[in-house]
Amino acid sequence: xxxxxxxxxxxxxxxxxxxxxxxxxxxxxxxILLNSGVMHHVGTCRLSVKIxxxxxxxxxxxxxxDFSGIGDSAPRxxxxxxxxxxxxxxxxxxxxxQNSRGISKFVLIxxxxxxxxxxxxxxxxxxxxxxxxxxxxxxxxxxxxLYHWIPxxxxxxHWVQYIKIKAQRFQQSTNSAIxxxxxxxxxxxxxxxxxxxxxxxxxxxxxxxxxxxxxxTSSQEYYYESQFEESMSDVNFNGCFTARFYSNCHHxxxxxxxxxxxxxxxxAWARAFGSIxxxxxxxxx
Numbered sequence: 001x002x003x004x005x006x007x008x009x010x011x012x013x014x015x016x017x018x019x020x021x022x023x024x025x026x027x028x029x030x031x032i033l034l035n036s037g038v039m040h041h042v043g044t045c046r047l048s049v050k051i052x053x054x055x056x057x058x059x060x061x062x063x064x065x066d067f068s069g070i071g072d073s074a075p076r077x078x079x080x081x082x083x084x085x086x087x088x089x090x091x092x093x094x095x096x097x098q099n100s101r102g103i104s105k106f107v108l109i110x111x112x113x114x115x116x117x118x119x120x121x122x123x124x125x126x127x128x129x130x131x132x133x134x135x136x137x138x139x140x141x142x143x144x145x146l147y148h149w150i151p152x153x154x155x156x157x158h159w160v161q162y163i164k165i166k167a168q169r170f171q172q173s174t175n176s177a178i179x180x181x182x183x184x185x186x187x188x189x190x191x192x193x194x195x196x197x198x199x200x201x202x203x204x205x206x207x208x209x210x211x212x213x214x215x216x217t218s219s220q221e222y223y224y225e226s227q228f229e230e231s232m233s234d235v236n237f238n239g240c241f242t243a244r245f246y247s248n249c250h251h252x253x254x255x256x257x258x259x260x261x262x263x264x265x266x267x268a269w270a271r272a273f274g275s276i277x278x279x280x281x282x283x284x285x
Contacts, residue, residue, distance in 0.1 A: 001019055001020065001021055001022060001056040001057055002019075003017055003018065003020070004018050006063075006065075006096075008093055008096045009089070009092045009093075009096070011076075012073070012076045014065050014068065014089060014092065014093065015041070015065060015066050015071065015073045016041070016064065016065035016093065017052070017063070017064050017065070018061065018062070019052040019053055019062045019063070020061055021056045021057070021058075021059045021060065021061060023059060024101070025274070026102040026103045026104075027274065028059060028060060028061075028103075028105075028273060028275065029060065029103070029107045029129055029130065029274075030061040030062070030063065030097050030101070030103045030106055030107070031051075031052070031060050031061070031062040031063070031107045031108075031109060031270070032063050032065070032090060032093055032107070032108050032109070033048045033051060033052055033062065033063070033064040033065075033109045033110070033114075034067075034086075034090065034109065034114035034117050034118060035066060035067050035070050035113070035114055036110060036111035036112045036113055036114040036115075036134075036252075037112060037113055038070055039070075040070060040071025040072065041064040041065055041072070042064075043064070043111075044111065044253065045252060045253060045259060047111070047253060047259065047262070048064045050259070051109060051262075051263060051266055054263050054266070054267050055266070055267065055270055055275070058267060059274075059275040060107070060270060061097075061101065063093065063097070065093055067082070067086055067089055068085065082113070083116075083120070086113075086117040086121070087117060087120045087121040087124060087125075090117060090118075090121045090125075091121065091125055094106050094125065094128075098127070105127055105128075105129045106127050106128050106129065107128075107130040107131065107270065108121060108122065108130075108131045108132070109132040109134075109266070110131075110132075110133065110134070111133075111135060111252070111253075112135050112190065115131075115133035115134055115135060115136040116136070116190075118131040118132070118133055119131060119133060119136065119137075119201065122205055122210055123201050123204060126208065128210065129209075129210060129273075130210060130212070130213075130273065131205075131210065131211075131212055132212075132213040132214075132215070132266055133212070133213070134262070135215070135216060135217055135219065135220055136214055136216075136228075137192045138192075138216060138220050138221065138227065139198075139228070139231040139232075140231065141230045141231050143223075143230065144221065144222075144223045195231065195232075198232070199234060199235055202232055202235045202237070202241075203235050203236065205240070206235060206236060206237045206238050206240050206241070207238075209238065209240055210240060211240050211242075211269075212241045212242065213242050213265070213266065213269045214228060214242070214243045214244070215244045215245075215246065215262060216228070216245045217245075217246045217250065217251055217253065218245075218246065218248055219249070219251035220251070224245060225243050225244065226243065227243075227245075229241065229243060242269065244265055246261065
């Protein structure tokens with residue numbers, strides 16, 4: 001496996017790092033790893049580096065790049081929002097790999113906003129044959145409410161904390177000396193689409209036989225492995241959907257044993273795309 005720095009696109013190129021396997025087969029899909037939030041192409045806890053190298057070591061060309069305005073990629077002019085520009089830039093990278101390497105199928109991998117971009121790109125470009133989403137959109141089920149509330153109702157510490165929060169909010173509401181204009185507002189809020197919209201999108205991907213690996217951490221309102229499939233019970237996934245749930249795992253996967261697990265899960269899932277063993281697949285350091 002060897003790595004190269006690439007500049008893709010004009011007039012402001014996207015900075016990319018490509019991990020090239022010893023044996024490159026253009027019939028095997030290439031993997032594209034996407035930014036999460038404002039994190040650059042190294043990824044949270046170097047996760048993108050580890051995934052790219054692990055997949056290159058089993059025969060899949062892997063590329064991680066920065067969206068415009070993130071990391072080493074300069075901003076581009078225009079009025080597009082990130083939601084609009086991200087899929088077009090992923091397509092730009094796919095076009096480059098197809099023209100330069102002859103690869104016509106792609107696997108997209110992303111965490112959080114990167115998971116959203118992978119999903120949105122897959123909906124509009126049929127060259128995407130698979131996606132891995134880490135903490136993608138998720139929705140509540142009746143069972144999830146039980147998982148959420150029963151431990152809290154039985155916990156004395158929860159009730160103490162609840163009373164403290166209510167008291168603090170009451171005190172803040174009575175403080176009229178703070179003007180609304182001086183309050184800090186968040187710069188980014190991730191808004192989930194309506195469940196029906198994601199249901200329709202998932203059915204569209206399933207009808208195209210797009211393979212989906214969804215990895216959920218406990219940082220979202222997610223409580224058990226089959227929650228997403230149960231929330232989308234009206235979707236016929238045709239065997240294309242696989243879920244993994246990492247309980248007690250941080251959203252950015254800071255825990256070393258979960259970093260190892262995500263590499264093992266993604267590598268095992270990716271072998272279905274025709275990868276070949278040429279070196280150990282898991283890098284932990």
